[in-house]
Amino acid sequence: MTETHAETSTDAKAASGTERGPAYRTRDPRTNAVLETFDVVDDDHLEEALAAGHLAYGPWSGLDIEDRAVFAHRIADLFEERRTELAVIASTEMGKALDQADGEIQECIDIFRYYAVNGPHLGADEVIKEEAGRRSVIQKRPLGLLLGIMPWNFPYYQIARFAAPNLLLGNTILLKHAESCPRAALALQRLFDDAGLPAGVYQNLFVTHEQVERIIGDPRVQGVSLTGSERAGSAVAAIAGRHLKKVVLELGGSDPHIYLSADDVAAAAREAVETRLDTMGQACTSNKRLIVADDIYDEFVDTLVETVAGLEPGDPVEPQPGRYYPLSSEEAAVGLHGQLRRAAEQGAVIRAGGERPDQPGAWLQPTVLTDVTEQMDAFHEELFGPVLTVYRVRDEQEAVRLANDSPYGLGGAVFSQDHAQALRVAQQLEVGMSNVNVAGSEAADMPFGGVKRSGFGRELGPLGMDEFVNKRLLTIVDPEIAGGEG
Numbered sequence: 470m471t472e473t474h475a476e477t478s479t480d481a482k483a484a485s486g487t488e489r490g491p492a493y494r495t496r497d498p499r500t501n502a503v504l505e506t507f508d509v510v511d512d513d514h515l516e517e518a519l520a521a522g523h524l525a526y527g528p529w530s531g532l533d534i535e536d537r538a539v540f541a542h543r544i545a546d547l548f549e550e551r552r553t554e555l556a557v558i559a560s561t562e563m564g565k566a567l568d569q570a571d572g573e574i575q576e577c578i579d580i581f582r583y584y585a586v587n588g589p590h591l592g593a594d595e596v597i598k599e600e601a602g603r604r605s606v607i608q609k610r611p612l613g614l615l616l617g618i619m620p621w622n623f624p625y626y627q628i629a630r631f632a633a634p635n636l637l638l639g640n641t642i643l644l645k646h647a648e649s650c651p652r653a654a655l656a657l658q659r660l661f662d663d664a665g666l667p668a669g670v671y672q673n674l675f676v677t678h679e680q681v682e683r684i685i686g687d688p689r690v691q692g693v694s695l696t697g698s699e700r701a702g703s704a705v706a707a708i709a710g711r712h713l714k715k716v717v718l719e720l721g722g723s724d725p726h727i728y729l730s731a732d733d734v735a736a737a738a739r740e741a742v743e744t745r746l747d748t749m750g751q752a753c754t755s756n757k758r759l760i761v762a763d764d765i766y767d768e769f770v771d772t773l774v775e776t777v778a779g780l781e782p783g784d785p786v787e788p789q790p791g792r793y794y795p796l797s798s799e800e801a802a803v804g805l806h807g808q809l810r811r812a813a814e815q816g817a818v819i820r821a822g823g824e825r826p827d828q829p830g831a832w833l834q835p836t837v838l839t840d841v842t843e844q845m846d847a848f849h850e851e852l853f854g855p856v857l858t859v860y861r862v863r864d865e866q867e868a869v870r871l872a873n874d875s876p877y878g879l880g881g882a883v884f885s886q887d888h889a890q891a892l893r894v895a896q897q898l899e900v901g902m903s904n905v906n907v908a909g910s911e912a913a914d915m916p917f918g919g920v921k922r923s924g925f926g927r928e929l930g931p932l933g934m935d936e937f938v939n940k941r942l943l944t945i946v947d948p949e950i951a952g953g954e955g
Contacts, residue, residue: 493651493675498564498795498831499784507651509675515683518672522614522641523689525669530611530639534589537637541585543664544633548578548625555625555656557786562650563621564795564831565748566788576913577629580929583913588637591934594943602948610939611639612715613691616684618645618705620696621797622751624653630917631694632671634933642671643690645681649798681705686712692937695719696753699922717926717936719753722879722919723851725872726756726908727894729865729885734765737884738772742857744908746835749796750855753923754880754902754909757852759859760868766861770839773857774821777835782826795831796854802833805854809836812847816840822855849876865894873899879919882908901927 493507510518529537548555556570565573584591591609598605615635619627624646632642646654658673676684685693685708692715695705702718709716726744731737744756761769783792796802802825809823822834835855841847852858862868872881880902885891888906895903901919904910911917916930926936 493648495562495652496649496798497561498797498799500829501799501831504561505652507675509677509680512680515674515676515680518643518669518674519614519684519687519689521669522643522672523669525667526611526613526639526641529641529667529670532639534592534637534639537639538585538588540664540666541581541588541633541637544661545578545581545585547660547664548574548581551656551660552578555653558652558656559624559650560785562652563624563797564785566783566785566794568788569747573623573626576626579913580626580629580633584633584637584934587914587931588634588934591931592638602946604945604947606943606945608939608941608943609638609934610941611635612937612939614641614643614689615937616643616645616681616690616693618681618693618695618697618701619647621647621650622748624650625657627696628657630928630933631696634928635937636666636670638934638938640691640937641669643684644671644673645676645684646673648675651675682708685709685714691715692717694926694928694937697721699924702924715937717928718924719918719926719928720922720924721753721851721853722877722900722923723757723875724754724877724880724882724900725758725760725875725898726881727760727865727868727872727883728765728769729762729868729883729890729894730887731765731884732886734768735772738769739776740908742773742776742835745857746793746855749794750835751797751801751853754911756882756908757856757858758872758875759857760862760871761859762868763861763863766859770820770837770859773837773859777821777837777857780835782828782832793835793855796833797831799831801854802831805852805856806833808847808850808852809838809856812838812841812845815845815847816842817845817847843874851877865890869894869897873897876922877919878921879923880904880909882906 495504497504552574555574556567559565559570560567595607597607617631654673661671693709694717695702696719699720702720706716780793783789785794806825813819817838818840820837820839822836824834826832838856838858841858878900881898881900882904883891883895884906891905895905914930916927916932918927
């Protein structure tokens with residue numbers, strides 16, 4: 470993410486404790502109306518939460534992992550029961566179309582089910598050597614109390630992918646959600662409580678940025694996971710580094726989608742628009758750079774323009790075909806509009822959209838942007854919103870060079886009728902997740918994460934249980950063990 474469009478509420482100054490965060494509030498992005506505000510906790514309450522999380526760790530980690538899996542199943546059940554209520558909260562609080570918010574709830578169900586079923590196997594001891602009366606085993610053991618700093622764009626999914634594997638491992642959690650989605654944060658706390666999690670195992674906290682630094686530095690806290698902007702990640706990692714704490718960072722991206730050929734160029738372009746407008750383009754793995762071969766470029770761009778130009782503003786709580794929705798906040802819309810204005814001033818061409826409708830709220834027309842060059846700011850920035858930036862390339866070599874010419878390395882995709890070509894190009898992408906003839910592969914059982922300035926560490930899948938864990942080596946001398954038997 471760029472400094473202008475942070476996914477999380479914690480930026481560099483905030484994370485380092487040099488300014489206080491804004492109030493936690495629910496503001497309807499359709500109208501900018503503030504619906505509800507929430508107080509931050511005082512320092513006494515924060516100390517109680519730290520003590521409770523630390524105290525809960527012993528008995529929680531002492532349970533068999535199969536017993537913790539029972540709680541994960543209960544959590545999945547409650548997500549299923551409350552999916553409509555939760556989806557409406559997300560639509561009202563950050564402007565996500567209701568059907569997309571419902572899809573996010575399904576992802577949460579899948580994540581908790583995945584770890585409930587697979588967690589006991591993924592967390593099992595692994596024998597690495599057994600001979601001459603000696604057995605050596607790698608054990609996965611929890612670390613303790615963790616802090617999660619989470620964003621607004623997926624107010625449930627982001628928490629699920631952090632919480633599920635770590636709760637299964639036996640860690641306990643303090644969760645600092647974004648200031649703009651407090652209702653979602655409280656709904657999650659109620660859900661976890663109603664699932665029967667013991668007191669202190671999962672605690673939502675409305676805290677200031679100064680308090681975030683205090684939490685990271687507290688010796689009872691063993692690690693921190695952040696999803697957000699690169700400057701937020703840099704600041705949080707610096708604080709954690711001073712205190713020698715484990716960190717996982719997911720810092721966004723500028724994912725390239727390369728189109729080398731297509732059976733139906735217009736259909737490929739329409740699908741690219743649909744992918745980009747999921748969550749109004751406010752997703753780390755959104756297809757932010759469309760790299761298109763010269764011989765299909767004109768038809769591809771013409772279809773993008775035609776598709777985008779036909780979209781009208783809509784109500785995210787009542788989604789309809791042919792509609793677009795507000796961004797998460799007016800600040801986000803104004804910031805992205807400023808990036809587009811600057812791109813145009815520097816010589817880029819806005820082929821469609823790019824304006825803010827004359828109405829209150831966080832509105833920005835979906836945009837097709839072309840003719841961006843390396844000399845322009847937009848070439849190096851992440852455009853965190855409904856902007857389809859299209860590049861023309863001569864061949865696959867130029868496509869690879871352009872795709873990798875980015876400070877980010879989260880995901881990418883290659884599309885071609887020639888499967889061997891698509892595979893060859895996809896394997897040259899400098900990303901954490903590369904796809905062949907599919908836009909993405911995010912799922913509960915698929916590891917998620919990037920390289921370069923997209924961060925480090927992995928969430929979800931089997932690797933999601935390999936981060937905040939003590940991979941303890943246990944060596945046992947036992948005369949009854951002989952020749953690999955025992």
